[in-house]
Amino acid sequence: MPEGHSIHRLAAAFDELLAGQRIDVSSPQGRFADGARVLNGRRYEGSEAYGKHLFQHFDDLVLHTHLGLYGSWTFDGDASFVAPHAIGAPRRRIGESEELAGEITPTDVWAPPEPRGQVRVRLATNHGIADLTGPNQCRVLSAPETLAVTSRLGPDPLRADADPERFITRARQLRRPIGELVMDQAVISGPGNIYRAEALFIAGIHPWRPGNRVSIARLRTLWDVLAEHMKNGVETGSIVTTSEGEQERFYVYQRAGLPCLVCTTPIVLEEMAARKLYRCPRCQR
The missing domain is CATH 1.10.8.50 (Helicase, Ruva Protein; domain 3)
Structure with missing residues (x-):
């Protein structure tokens, strides 16, 4: 399971890639079809990591994910979409080092690849995609529901508001x-x-x-x-x-x-x- 620093890196990557854009949200696997319909077309306001939880803000709603033991986010895109190939699991690790398959190869001609494996959620723009597979948790929350989750967690040493x-x-x-x-x-x-x-x-x-x-x-x-x-x-x-x-x-x-x-x-x-x-x-x- 990725430790907390990986989730904070993931939040930063998403902010750099998606913040301020309207996102096409789908569920190729089908298990998140209802949630995808609710989020589809909304503006991506930013990401927030809290411990091992990732909260992705779409206007007034939040996509809450927890990768667990087998979850992974995988990225692909054109030359303007620069991101690590994957953050999470499954892939071989030595300790908790992020042994990534390498940076995305820049290309001027790009088309979204077919989903590989059981993709629970796909976040897509004109320039790139992020695919979520195998998460322990994946759901849409309101702001009060998000607060209910974080209130049950202990302080995160990586957060500015940690006590x-x-x-x-x-x-x-x-x-x-x-x-x-x-x-x-x-x-x-x-x-x-x-x-x-x-x-x-x-x-x-x-x-x-x-x-x-x-x-x-x-x-x-x-x-x-x-x-x-x-x-x-x-x-x-x-x-x-x-x-x-x-x-x-x-x-x-x-x-x-x-x-x-x-x-x-x-x-x-x-x-x-x-x-x-x-x-x-x-x-x-």
Whole structure:
């Protein structure tokens, strides 16, 4: 599943490609036919990412999508429609790096390609298309319904309106392990398994420590680490958490049994809430 930085990159791509235009909206697969009819011909006002959710504004209505494990947006267009080939899944990844098939090849003669696979939604202009396949969620919302969704989410470190105190206060109220809380989108929005492992290591926090036993100062450090590295992910399209000069991209993620880059203790692999958990038994307390 794409982590939160990928959704923010996706929102920026859509804003650059579609903002201010009237969009032809269709559902080649047919499963979103009613929603497509409602949105078709409306003006695309802009995109908003919140955690792993994308909200695309069409006048007074919103196309809400969540890619989940298998969702993907794929782009194609002419020379004036410059976008990454795909953002999301399925495609092979190393960690959470965006290994794209390459930029769209500029061409002066272009026609919309036939839909490939089960395309739930196609957004089209005269110059390009964006196809959505395999999303976990895809629906049309009103402004109040959109607010109802975002109000259930924890603060997103990548948003200008994020309040870290909400995360700190909520984490301090719960006895669940902090490693679970960082993955709970109702506590904090956006981080996935890679950011969870790496941020807890950098902050020196043991992932099994209950949230209510992590100090306010350490929770604030954890928030700052997440915000910094997720912003780097937005800028670069990949997750690299190690210091400059390190050959490894990650300190602990996918390094089970290998020596810690800081203390040389072998990295431990465990399971937490049905997800793989990586930690250093010496550096994280």
